[in-house]
Amino acid sequence: MEFTQRFVHFPITRTLNPILFSILFLFFISNSNSVHGRHHFQKKQGNPTSSNVSPQNPSYAPSLPPSPIDNGDGNPNDPNPDPCIFDVRSYGAVGDCSTDDTQAFIEAWNEACQTESGTLLAPSDYNFTITSTIFSGPCKPGFTFQIDGTLMPPDGPDCWPNDDSKKQWLVFYRVDGMALQGNGLIEGNGEKWWDLPCKPHRGPNGSTLPGPCDSPALIRFFDCSNLHVQGLRIHNSPQFHVKFDACENVLIENLFIDSPALSPNTDGIHVENTKFVGIYNSVIRNGDDCVSIGAGCSHVDIENITCGPGHGISIGSLGVHHTQACVSNVTVTNVVIKNSDNGVRIKTWQGGMGSVTFITFESVLMENVRNCIIIDQYYCFTKGCTNQTSAVFVSDVAYRNIKGTYDVRSPPMHFACSDTVPCTNITLSEVELLPYEGEMVADPFCWNAYGGMETLTIPPITCLQDGAPQSIEESTVYRC
Ligand SMILES: *[C@@H]1O[C@H](CO)[C@@H](O)[C@H](O)[C@H]1NC(C)=O
Ligand SMILES: *[C@@H]1O[C@H](CO)[C@@H](O)[C@H](O)[C@H]1NC(C)=O
Ligand SMILES: *[C@@H]1O[C@H](CO)[C@@H](O)[C@H](O)[C@H]1NC(C)=O
Ligand SMILES: *[C@@H]1O[C@H](CO)[C@@H](O)[C@H](O)[C@H]1NC(C)=O
Ligand SMILES: *[C@@H]1O[C@H](CO)[C@@H](O)[C@H](O)[C@H]1NC(C)=O
Numbered sequence: 500m501e502f503t504q505r506f507v508h509f510p511i512t513r514t515l516n517p518i519l520f521s522i523l524f525l526f527f528i529s530n531s532n533s534v535h536g537r538h539h540f541q542k543k544q545g546n547p548t549s550s551n552v553s554p555q556n557p558s559y560a561p562s563l564p565p566s567p568i569d570n571g572d573g574n575p576n577d578p579n580p581d582p583c584i585f586d587v588r589s590y591g592a593v594g595d596c597s598t599d600d601t602q603a604f605i606e607a608w609n610e611a612c613q614t615e616s617g618t619l620l621a622p623s624d625y626n627f628t629i630t631s632t633i634f635s636g637p638c639k640p641g642f643t644f645q646i647d648g649t650l651m652p653p654d655g656p657d658c659w660p661n662d663d664s665k666k667q668w669l670v671f672y673r674v675d676g677m678a679l680q681g682n683g684l685i686e687g688n689g690e691k692w693w694d695l696p697c698k699p700h701r702g703p704n705g706s707t708l709p710g711p712c713d714s715p716a717l718i719r720f721f722d723c724s725n726l727h728v729q730g731l732r733i734h735n736s737p738q739f740h741v742k743f744d745a746c747e748n749v750l751i752e753n754l755f756i757d758s759p760a761l762s763p764n765t766d767g768i769h770v771e772n773t774k775f776v777g778i779y780n781s782v783i784r785n786g787d788d789c790v791s792i793g794a795g796c797s798h799v800d801i802e803n804i805t806c807g808p809g810h811g812i813s814i815g816s817l818g819v820h821h822t823q824a825c826v827s828n829v830t831v832t833n834v835v836i837k838n839s840d841n842g843v844r845i846k847t848w849q850g851g852m853g854s855v856t857f858i859t860f861e862s863v864l865m866e867n868v869r870n871c872i873i874i875d876q877y878y879c880f881t882k883g884c885t886n887q888t889s890a891v892f893v894s895d896v897a898y899r900n901i902k903g904t905y906d907v908r909s910p911p912m913h914f915a916c917s918d919t920v921p922c923t924n925i926t927l928s929e930v931e932l933l934p935y936e937g938e939m940v941a942d943p944f945c946w947n948a949y950g951g952m953e954t955l956t957i958p959p960i961t962c963l964q965d966g967a968p969q970s971i972e973e974s975t976v977y978r979c
């Protein structure tokens with residue numbers, strides 16, 4: 500599953516919202532200090548209270564001196580320790596691939612998080628194993644979680660402690676202002692989870708059986724703000740690799756996410772209810788969406804990432820079980836998508852409410868991608884989804900400079916909008932998609948889709964309807 504890394508040099512056309520850009524830029528600047536930096540990058544709101552970590556009852560070791568470790572050779576007995584670096588080995592972590600190092604991480608967290616510019620260090624050349632843990636904030640300003648070695652969960656469901664959540668592994672909760680970074684590896688040991696008989700095609704003879712199916716998201720941020728996640732390799736997650744829920748101001752850079760094409764539900768980066776997100780300069784190969792953007796997200800900026808194999812970049816699925824979903828101001832620029840089931844996709848369930856607006860996909864290179872450009876408002880896992888009258892309203896979506904090759908099993912452009920709520924103001928410009936191999940699929944598909952092209956597309960698209968639909972319902976259900 501090796502792909503040569505190759506970048507198209509699209510002109511960098513920053514279509515960034517200037518406010519978002521300055522926020523992310525300032526954030527980046529203030530965080531570009533190294534482990535040993537002393538920046539105070541965030542004013543805390545309120546008093547930092549003492550941090551908390553689950554599993555509960557961490558047996559604090561009050562007499563332990565703060566991590567004695569130096570800056571360079573990793574000798575824990577260095578006579579001139581950096582008082583801000585909290586090496587997990589000083590708290591008893593062994594890092595031999597088999598010892599459970601959870602307690603050491605918890606103790607190191609509790610001290611590092613409460614020290615200004617504190618760094619929890621998982622040093623290189625060690626393989627630490629920890630069980631599902633919630634690391635709670637708030638922390639003192641300048642906190643860094645530095646992973647230079649390997650960090651991994653227990654190997655598969657049979658080794659998972661019974662009392663631990665099977666839905667998540669590393670959880671950061673209510674942390675404001677933190678860098679998660681390093682040259683290290685987070686190895687998810689996902690294989691035994693992907694092979695559970697409940698997973699698609701994993702039962703006998705390719706069947707899917709009932710049975711316990713929960714699988715942990717590898718890294719989850721919940722209710723966090725001002726995060727900088729960078730540099731790590733993240734492999735083989737049992738489920739989503741990195742997930743952000745109810746967060747604000749998130750900068751993600753230089754991640755390398757890698758799982759097999761046939762690993763189920765292994766989304767690379769998932770955001771929901773999260774605002775002001777930048778995802779830059781990363782490579783994601785996996786078995787599901789490269790990046791997925793759920794309900795409640797706005798100001799998501801994605802630039803210079805390479806996706807594939809996988810399922811492309813998705814907004815959705817939105818509006819499941821008649822829920823309201825609002826997504827706005829998403830830009831995707833200078834990305835490569837290859838060997839994927841979808842390219843850039845908006846997917847909504849019938850019966851939803853809310854809207855998806857101001858979405859721009861610009862300078863995307865497709866390579867052997869099925870459904871390069873797709874809006875699917877009939878998203879459904881089963882065959883039995885009935886038609887509904889409401890839908891998430893999709894509007895103001897621009898596709899510019901989308902080029903490359905498609906898998907001829909599906910048309911390269913597919914706009915299947917709701918019967919009752921048309922998609923409006925879809926703009927296409929410089930879209931040129933050719934078959935990867937085989938015959939060209941002549942007809943793009945449109946259903947109830949309004950918009951137009953600014954330049955001729957390849958293949959030509961004539962099925963978009965001009966102007967605006969006669970009756971866009973001014974119903975409040977589409978408001979956000
Ligand atoms: C330990 O981690 C290194 C990477 O840091 C990895 O190459 C090695 O395979 C790991 N060992 C085991 C037994 O997982
Ligand atoms: C799997 O398929 C083989 C060959 O078709 C058949 O002999 C076998 O009984 C099947 N196994 C199960 C568990 O269905
Ligand atoms: C794009 O991202 C790659 C890493 O995937 C990086 O090597 C390259 O320098 C980035 N390009 C730009 C223009 O930032
Ligand atoms: C998204 O951008 C549009 C146009 O720039 C702006 O009118 C709208 O308020 C923005 N949406 C949000 C949620 O900020
Ligand atoms: C639902 O609506 C679509 C679009 O009009 C139509 O193709 C499909 O047959 C309908 N399905 C049912 C079950 O009525």
Ligand SMILES: *[C@@H]1O[C@H](CO)[C@@H](O)[C@H](O)[C@H]1NC(C)=O
Pocket residue numbers: 857858895896897924926
């Ligand atoms: C159509 O969408 C674009 C963004 O793609 C926006 O700039 C423009 O104002 C919209 N046009 C109308 C008529 O709403």
